[in-house]
Amino acid sequence: MRRLIIFALFIIHLAIPLASGEAAVSVGLSLDRTEATRVDSVRVTVRVSGSRKTQADPVVKGLENFIVRQGGTSSRVEIINGKVTSGIDYTYYLQAKKEGTYKIGPAEVQIDGKSFLSQSHTLKVKKPAASEDSRGNLFLTAEISANEVYVEEQTRYVLKLYSRTGIRDISLNLPEPEHLKLNQLGKPRNYQTVYNGREYEVLEVRYAVVSSNEGSYIIGPASMNMTVFETGNHRRRSVFDDPFFSFSAGRPISVASDPVNMSVHPLPAAGKPIGFSGLVGQFTMESDLDPGTVTAGESATLTVRVRGQGNVQRIPDLTITELKDAKTYADQPVLNVKQAETGLQGEKTMKWALVPETKGRLEIPQMKLSFFNPKAKTYETLTTPLHILSVRSPDREQTVAAGPAPEPEGISVKIDKKEIEALGRDILPIHMSMKNLTAPSRIFTNRVFIFGMLLGPIFLYMVAFFTLKIRRQKADTQAATRSKKAARKFYRQCSEKGLSHQDLMDALRNYLNNRFSLSIGVLTSDEAAGMMRSMKVDPDIIETLRSMVQLLENAVYTGNGHLKTDQAHAFLDLVKDIEKEIR
């Protein structure tokens, strides 16, 4: 009973400050920067204090010229001079559609039927730097392989996303120009490159662009939306720069390419073959007749293959003219299209079964295929070779040479082949070359040599493995020792008199670096909280740490870092709590 009373008193004790905190509701609006370019993402935080619930999301005025993305909400508990207050933060990310000076805010929040307004801020949006040299850490380029093309000619449209930061969740918005068809070529490629002396990760996507109509076209800007994770300030890239390890939330951003101009010319009228199918590109044709000799009534197969690069869907189905002494049966043509990196490639296979009815020589008519070659800027015509099918009568009378058209001279005569008859048996002669006198190697009589050669590599590997392991263990032990001493060092630093905000911030950063073997350059409240979250520390302690670090941040970044602070003991207690939690 006594315990119950104590517990109830404790709950009341906690509830009173919370209730008193809720009574004083205030709404604040902050921007993470006051100047930005069109490619920057500006974080807007609407900070509601005194209440953890609102009737609806805040309404922020002045966002008509921005792309707005939700950045989520977060509840918080603040302890200021021992007074606990709670609140909720709404985060938004803005990206300006055009340059100008904009008034952001006020934000309006409805709580318990009452309306609360925040202050406003001014955001200046400037043009991105004109010089290519000064491109930022993230940009998108669009290139086209040829600006002057013919109707139905393939050209390559290549988008390259250059990044020097961690990015995730990339989505692409392609322009959809009228009369232009875009087909993706292969899978997107990832590679590293150097652009204006700076190293970038590049994501490259290729498209084949084909125009069905002549005219001048503009392929509008393509845009990519993604989440960007800013890397730390450390000079060297470490594993913690990977988004996976990032303790800061990603920020959504959109980048757009420049538009690309393209001029499409009509196919030349001069020299256009009759019945031209509209095939444009580079093509080859080959044909085959198999077998070359058949008995009347049996079938032979004529195969014609057209392959090349271009608008392969327009490869026409060739037709064979009717044969006087044979029946023809056309097979269904097969078209295989491949999205190669250089463009659309394809092969069309057409087959006919030829069944001759009488013996003799059957001439297979030649077939023609015309296409426009944009490289040579002329129409070209491909022709199959003249095939002759040799047909014998069913009673196996004489046959005539078959296959491609016969040479003017020479007659091939069929010879009856027989099994080779053995006329005698004997052995083959001795080997008399002096080269055959080499003495055999004796090394295989030495088992020590054999085992040495076979076990040597594994022995060397084991030596290397264990040496490396011992070294790593040593490094781990050093890190563990540093980790153990981190708290003690921090307690000692906190006990020193006259600590400034900056000193305390440095001490806390050093504690976290040593305790968790990190290399954080500049500590932020979000990073500190994220780190604690990953260690599964009590959420209340995390929130306390976040708010206390934020206070330090405010002091440091407002130029008051050198002033003395009385928070050292509060931090000391907090770190003690954290150490207990981690253990």
Add this chain to the structure above:
Amino acid sequence: MKRLAVLIALFFRVFFPTTEGFCADGDSAEDFFFKANQAYREDRFHDAVDGYRHLLENGHGNGHIHYNLGNAYLRLNDLGRAILFYERARLLMPRDADLNFNLRFAHDQIRDVMPVSRSVISQSFFWLDDLTFSELFWSFFVLNVSFFLILLIRLFYRAEWTYYLFFILLIFAMITAAAFGYKWYRLNTDTRAVILNEEVNVRSGPDPYDTVLFKLHEGAIVKQERSEDGWALVHLSREKRGWVPAKDLERILGGK
């Protein structure tokens, strides 16, 4: 420095012996080889046999000398010894076309039908017959070194290609290791022997008065189990088993 030169010379002397200076009577190995070949060409096959045997006894037992000796014995109508030396030559140069042709010819001359029974393992490793012990050793050695080298690289540099290379090398190293081990085992347990006499009685015991179980003819290849007092226990199959005088056969590996 001088010591190092002596050591290097000794190494080459032991592992890569030359053909010079092996004959006590002043004739070099080349002379013996030339004379033996000449004797063979002039149908003096006994002289040829003596010449080739002399070379073998003086450390020139390579596949070609065994092959030539087999030829010489075949010309002397000594089918047993011809097959014996052809089989020995085959262990040293299994893919030699002349050898395989002549060995087939010799096998065709054997009067006995040899039972063919091969285990599942030997059927799986049928291709081992076409590889020599040294070829398998060096293949395994190269793959073994490459495998541990890639493991070593992966200790410091873990790229994707090293992962795939590791698996490829692991598979090939395992195959060659198994093949090498099996070849080693076969060479060390090869008990095949060739019947050298025109006709040999196989008896139920190691005594000339024991019952004759069956007869074997020259060139027949049997498995020799053990020897006792000038007799050898041999078998062709489970049913065909018995004792023959040890002088009437010779093992392909290891001599009498």
